[in-house]
Amino acid sequence: MKQQRFFGSLSIFQWFFFLLATSVALPIVIGGVFHFSIKEISDLMQRTFFVVGISSFIQGWFGHRYPIADGPAGSWVSVFVILAGVAAHQGESTKETLQLLEGGMIVSGLLLFILGITGLVNRLLFLFTPLVMGSFLLILALQLSGTFLEGMLGVQVQSGVDYGTTAISFAVFVLVILLSNKGKGWMKSYSLLLGILFGWLLYVLSGKTSSTNSTPASFIKLPDIFAWGAPHLNSGMIVTSIVFTFILISNTVAAITAVKQVVPETGIDEKQTINRGSWAGGISHVLSAVFSTIGIVPLPVSAGFIRLTGQKQIIPFLLASLTLAGIAFVPAIVDFLAMLPGPIACAATLASFVQMIGISFQSLLKDSLDERRLTILGITLLIGMGLMFLPKGIFQGMPTILQYIFSNGLIVGTIIVIVLEQLWKPKNISKGVTLNES
Numbered sequence: 269m270k271q272q273r274f275f276g277s278l279s280i281f282q283w284f285f286f287l288l289a290t291s292v293a294l295p296i297v298i299g300g301v302f303h304f305s306i307k308e309i310s311d312l313m314q315r316t317f318f319v320v321g322i323s324s325f326i327q328g329w330f331g332h333r334y335p336i337a338d339g340p341a342g343s344w345v346s347v348f349v350i351l352a353g354v355a356a357h358q359g360e361s362t363k364e365t366l367q368l369l370e371g372g373m374i375v376s377g378l379l380l381f382i383l384g385i386t387g388l389v390n391r392l393l394f395l396f397t398p399l400v401m402g403s404f405l406l407i408l409a410l411q412l413s414g415t416f417l418e419g420m421l422g423v424q425v426q427s428g429v430d431y432g433t434t435a436i437s438f439a440v441f442v443l444v445i446l447l448s449n450k451g452k453g454w455m456k457s458y459s460l461l462l463g464i465l466f467g468w469l470l471y472v473l474s475g476k477t478s479s480t481n482s483t484p485a486s487f488i489k490l491p492d493i494f495a496w497g498a499p500h501l502n503s504g505m506i507v508t509s510i511v512f513t514f515i516l517i518s519n520t521v522a523a524i525t526a527v528k529q530v531v532p533e534t535g536i537d538e539k540q541t542i543n544r545g546s547w548a549g550g551i552s553h554v555l556s557a558v559f560s561t562i563g564i565v566p567l568p569v570s571a572g573f574i575r576l577t578g579q580k581q582i583i584p585f586l587l588a589s590l591t592l593a594g595i596a597f598v599p600a601i602v603d604f605l606a607m608l609p610g611p612i613a614c615a616a617t618l619a620s621f622v623q624m625i626g627i628s629f630q631s632l633l634k635d636s637l638d639e640r641r642l643t644i645l646g647i648t649l650l651i652g653m654g655l656m657f658l659p660k661g662i663f664q665g666m667p668t669i670l671q672y673i674f675s676n677g678l679i680v681g682t683i684i685v686i687v688l689e690q691l692w693k694p695k696n697i698s699k700g701v702t703l704n705e706s
Contacts, residue, residue, distance in 0.1 A: 321593025381550025652681020
């Protein structure tokens with residue numbers, strides 16, 4: 269009994285660190301883009317921890333009911349970065365841009381909630397075929413891999429590559445992969461947790477941790493509401509938010525589909541799962557706007573974490589979510605957790621993406637890759653990924669919404685694969701049915 273409680277506690281601890289690791293990196297990225305002070309980044313961390321914890325609990329208990337970690341969306345980060353560039357180019361204040369983003373997240377959240385609560389989202393499910401979901405997961409993993417690899421190299425910290433940081437980061441990456449594949453018993457199950465703790469220890473011993481320890485003004489501090497100011501909207505942001513809602517639906521369906529491949533069959537109706545996941549995602553987006561954070565979404569990489577560690581139970585996940593939300597009220601703990609080195613968090617998360625790549629290929633191979641599907645996949649990957657290598661600011665002459673769309677390989681790739689799947693129908697559908705029936 270004591271042993272079960274011990275390993276149950278470790279499961280909660282590991283889920284907690286996974287939620288933490290996936291929440292730490294992107295607020296730091298946004299803080300750098302918008303030139304936040306250290307205090308503003310720390311406050312953004314606090315609000316992010318709170319919304320991630322509450323959102324993950326809502327989804328796990330009331331929404332899709334799977335152990336899927338919510339976290340800052342990489343796709344929303346690209347919107348933040350692009351609009352920050354537009355603001356700088358046009359001489360606008362970053363505060364106005366952040367208020368526009370708050371308004372955009374509210375619009376997307378309300379649309380998601382309405383689509384989920386009315387069941388209208390099910391009318392869109394025909395769009396999300398295995399080829400679409402596999403392509404989405406593959407492009408998402410490859411797009412975010414650049415962000416996390418940059419963090420592992422220490423490029424975000426200084427102008428050049430920090431080779432000491434790089435060595436520690438790759439040691440963590442290799443350790444997590446080795447333990448998850450070659451480890452035995454509890455070492456295999458808690459590979460991610462062991463990797464983070466090992467990397468953090470190395471980071472401290474190498475003297476790379478910052479020595480700036482601020483003394484909190486109070487023991488308890490509530491997360492600020494509308495820290496960036498009251499939300500604003502304009503026609504461009506409304507259109508952008510409507511388009512982006514379809515990407516958010518793709519994200520939710522992809523996360524649920526990926527986790528269903530690694531979690532035992534629950535017997536839950538898939539349409540109801542998508543409905544609940546959508547309206548709960550709408551609530552998460554409204555919370556993201558109210559507490560001024562990056563848009564929070566279910567993370568498909570959770571499937572990689574589950575496959576990596578074997579952590580499939582919902583209760584430890586829910587308790588870890590509540591723990592993360594609870595510690596957000598204690599500034600001293602938030603300040604300590606914010607000291608988790610970004611490169612270590614990036615390395616641990618990238619290790620989970622290795623499994624996500626495998627899950628994307630499993631989705632792609634659910635149907636035979638005939639000439640039609642291979643052609644669609646090739647076009648999708650060449651254009652979607654090719655956009656990632658274009659110079660920044662190349663689309664600056666376009667309207668803001670087009671800048672956002674064409675600067676995001678994930679969105680363009682997802683649109684291409686959906687459109688081609690629907691317009692280019694296979695010729696032998698009826699023949700295929702006959703063969704299956706025989």
